[in-house]
Amino acid sequence: MIYLDYNATTPIAKEVVAEMKPFLEEYFGNPSSLHQYGVKTKLAVEKARSRIAQLINCDSSEIIFTSGGTESxxxxIKGYVLANKHQGNHIITSSIEHPAVFEVCEYLSKNGFSITYLPVDNYGMVNPEDLEKAIKPSTILISIMHANNEVGSIQPIVELTKIAKKHNITFHTDAAQSLGKTEVNVKDLGVDLLSIAGHKLYAPKGIGALYIKNGINLEKLIHGADHEQNLRAGTENVLEIAGLGKACEIAAKNLGKNIAHYAKTRDYLYELLQKSLPQIKLNGDLQHSLPNTLSISFPKVEANTLISRLENVAASAGAACHSESIDVSAVLEAMKVPIDYAMGTIRFSTGR
Known part of the structure; x- marks a missing residue:
């Protein structure tokens, strides 16, 4: 079986499993306990926090652990706008966000907030001029993903954050797909909030992190004891936190090598597909996208049918085809991919 769905999830790296194993078999203490059992696990949590901070170039105190990218x-988004609603009620995001951002904005739109969804071009890119035009006196948050999960387009975050800073607006980016596949440096990007998902990074499912720039205030979503600097209640998931920390250490160490490998395998796959099926359509721009992601549209064929016949290949469909209709992804719709092509879109994503 050939696995080409690394954007959906990654296997847990062997080194990550080894890092986690002692906390499954031996070190079980509560990190909040003051005795040696607690101290051992507390040190593991802080070691992982430091490793994540080193990967994205921030202070350890700016990292909060969560249950994954969706919670982050x-x-x-909710935490910031609820804490700062006295300053305004307008949020700007893009039309190609992951449901973990889109659905949050939809929820907020029913609870007193106004949402603007920025369009994208045919390559899935946000135009900074559109952001400038969308800003209002009531705008308090901009949330634009770093890289798209379906077509891989990497947004011009640096240009977008410069606009946000000019208007003194806080900027959040969902970096679930980009971390470990391209450089993610919060200081260079200029972001105030950044979401991380462990299982996209060869760490386990059910663990993530949120970078919160010093000085940014969020309202708590989960109430209880004062874990995670009194920002997220609940005893820390030490086992998976240790795994995420190790995965981030590996990602930092091998980033250049991994990027080159991802691009080589992706480009080779595209070359083979082009030679065999010249009528296919590439979605996105390979020069401005994740090095591992290839979104291909096959004309006048349903993606589910194609995938069902790829018996030895694991990939994802960009459209869900039903008996009476075809549900094309919001990303492909926003990019204005013709329906004859959109219905036959498959995302191939390579890995290490």
Whole structure:
């Protein structure tokens, strides 16, 4: 079986399993306990926090652990706008966000907030001029993903954050797909909030993190004891936190090598597909996208049918075809991919 769905999830790296194993078999203490059992696990949590901070170039104190990318996005967006609603009620995002951002914005739109969804071009890119035009006096948050999960387009975050800073607006980016596949440096990007998902990074499912720039105030979503700097209640998931920390250490160490490998395998796959099926359509721009992601549209064929016949290949469909209709992804719709092509879109994503 050939696995080409690394954007959906990654296997847990062997080194990550080894890092986690002692906390499954031996070190079980509560990190909040003051005795040696607690101290051992507390040190593991802080070691992982430091490793994540080193990967994205921030202070350890700016990292909060969560249950994954979805919680990180919810906490960043809801937490910020609820804590700062006295300053305004307008949020700007893009039309190609992951549901973990889109659905949060939809929820907020029913609870007193106004949402603007920026369009994208045919390559899935946000135009900074559109962001400038969308800003209002009531705008308090901009949330634009770093890289798209379906077509891989990497947004011009640096240009977008410069606009946000000019207007003194806080900026959040969902980096679930980009971390470990391209450089993610919060200081260079200029972001105030950044979401991380462990299982996209060769760490386990059910663990993530949120970068919160010093000085940014969020309202808590989960109430209880004062864990995670009194920002997220609940005893820390030490086992998976240790795994995420190790995965981030590996990603930092091998980033250049991995990027080159991802691009080589992706480009080779595209070359083979082009030679065999010249009528296919590439979605996105390979020069401005994740090095591992290839979104291909096959004309006048249903993606589910194609995937069902790829018996030895694992990939994802960009459209769900039913008996009476074809549900094309919001990303492909926003990019204005013709329906004859959109219905036959498959995302191939390579890995290490």
């Amino acid at each position: 996005n919810n906490f960043a």
